[in-house]
Amino acid sequence: VMVLSGETSPSHPYWYARVLGIYHLDVWLEGVCRTEKQHIDVLYIRWLAPSISSDYKSGIQHARLPKLAFVEELDHDAFGFLNPNQVIRRAHLIPAFMSGCGVSSLRYRKSLGRPKEELTDWEAYYIRIFVDRDMFLRYTSLGVGH
Numbered sequence: 001v002m003v004l005s006g007e008t009s010p011s012h013p014y015w016y017a018r019v020l021g022i023y024h025l026d027v028w029l030e031g032v033c034r035t036e037k038q039h040i041d042v043l044y045i046r047w048l049a050p051s052i053s054s055d056y057k058s059g060i061q062h063a064r065l066p067k068l069a070f071v072e073e074l075d076h077d078a079f080g081f082l083n084p085n086q087v088i089r090r091a092h093l094i095p096a097f098m099s100g101c102g103v104s105s106l107r108y109r110k111s112l113g114r115p116k117e118e119l120t121d122w123e124a125y126y127i128r129i130f131v132d133r134d135m136f137l138r139y140t141s142l143g144v145g146h
Contacts (some may be wrong), residue, residue: 001043003082012068013138016068016091016127017045043082047071048093051124067096067128092131094129096124 005076020102028144029038071078101120130136 001045001082001087001089003088012050012066013089014091016048017043017094018048018070020044020046020079023085041084043084044079045082046079047077048125052068065094065129066122067126068093069124070121089112089134092128093125094128094137095122096126097122099123 001019005013005015006085023042025040025042025046027038027040028035047070048068049071056067057064076113100123102123128135130139
């Protein structure tokens with residue numbers, strides 16, 4: 001999925017994540033005068049970060065797709081919870097086959113950070129910005145409101 005970047009001056013306009021689970025929670029919120037039960041929906045996610053490399057330039061002007069990789073497990077923000085209302089849309093990612101598979105971002109083979117059958121991750125992914133008109137216009141200045 002993709003969400004708006006939370007950075008004040010982002011190098012890339014969006015953040016990306018793999019959804020690992022969807023949870024529906026009933027929680028008790030303690031207020032000033034009373035405590036009330038509230039239903040909350042959350043996504044359990046694993047973050048992907050844009051590839052910021054001096055040798056890889058992406059975008060329309062460079063004729064290359066933007067490239068992502070999973071945030072390393074040692075980073076305390078590698079996994080998290082996300083409000084589903086923050087999701088802009090689903091993103092289509094293409095494995096960067098030349099980068100190969102590995103365990104560099106998540107060292108343990110069996111993990112909740114991967115689907116059950118997978119023991120490794122692709123080291124990098126490309127964002128398929130041509131999947132439809134809406135997605136393409138988000139990466140250009142051609143569309144109204146994009």
